[in-house]
Amino acid sequence: MKEFEKKFRVGILGGTGMVGQRFITxxxxxxxxxxxxxxxxxxxxxxxxxxxxSGRWKMDVPIPESVKNITVCDVTEVEKVASEVDFVFSAVDxxxxxxxxxEEEYAKTETPVVSNNSxxxxxxxxxMVVPEINIDHFDVIEA
Numbered sequence: 001m002k003e004f005e006k007k008f009r010v011g012i013l014g015g016t017g018m019v020g021q022r023f024i025t026x027x028x029x030x031x032x033x034x035x036x037x038x039x040x041x042x043x044x045x046x047x048x049x050x051x052x053x054s055g056r057w058k059m060d061v062p063i064p065e066s067v068k069n070i071t072v073c074d075v076t077e078v079e080k081v082a083s084e085v086d087f088v089f090s091a092v093d094x095x096x097x098x099x100x101x102x103e104e105e106y107a108k109t110e111t112p113v114v115s116n117n118s119x120x121x122x123x124x125x126x127x128m129v130v131p132e133i134n135i136d137h138f139d140v141i142e143a
Contacts, residue, residue, distance in 0.1 A: 011037035011085035013075050013102070014092035016044045016052045019116055021059050023089050024049075028064035037084045038072050045074040078105045087112035 010027060014020045015038035027033050044052035050068040057063055073081050075092060082088075090103055090113055103113045 007032060007034040008086040009034060009036040009084065011035075011039060011081055011088040013039050013081075013088050013090040013106070015049070016040040016056070016072065017091060017093050018058050019091035019093075021053065021057065023091055023116075024064060024067055025059050025061055027089075028066060035067055035070070037081055037088075038067065038070050039075040039077070039081050039088075040072050042074050042076075044072045047072050075102060078102070078109060082106060082109035082111040085111065087114065090115040 007030075010033045012020050012023050012027075012035060015024060017040070020038075020040070024035060024038075027035050038049050038052075040052065048068065049070045049072055050063055052072045053063065075081070088106055088111055090099070090106075092099055092102060094102065099115075103115055106113050
């Protein structure tokens with residue numbers, strides 16, 4: 001893998017849930033990305049990541065040291081979160097309408113959103129990409 005001089009600053013929306021935790025473990029020690037921001041519900045906001053997932057950590061590996069002391073943001077503080085990242089991975093646990101709304105709010109700040117949710121599956125200008133199958137769908141991003 002090519003090593004970048006500067007890693008991309010990544011935010012995880014819904015970072016305290018199981019899918020968010022998985023993003024955290026996958027991105028730990030990644031050569032291109034550094035998790036700098038974690039956002040979740042108001043219940044977790046203001047806590048360190050370690051405290052926010054205390055008793056709820058579901059992964060087989062320990063919480064990565066690199067994220068333990070990150071203060072969790074409220075996912076609805078879109079401008080704040082967007083100002084701290086180059087893009088976000090979305091793993092929020094909400095209704096489809098709420099997911100669409102929050103992901104669109106991040107997109108309006110020109111923050112790229114990589115979503116694990118199906119809420120935008122049929123949105124015409126949102127590519128659904130499985131790189132091994134349809135890498136050409138990335139071309140929609142320019143539109």
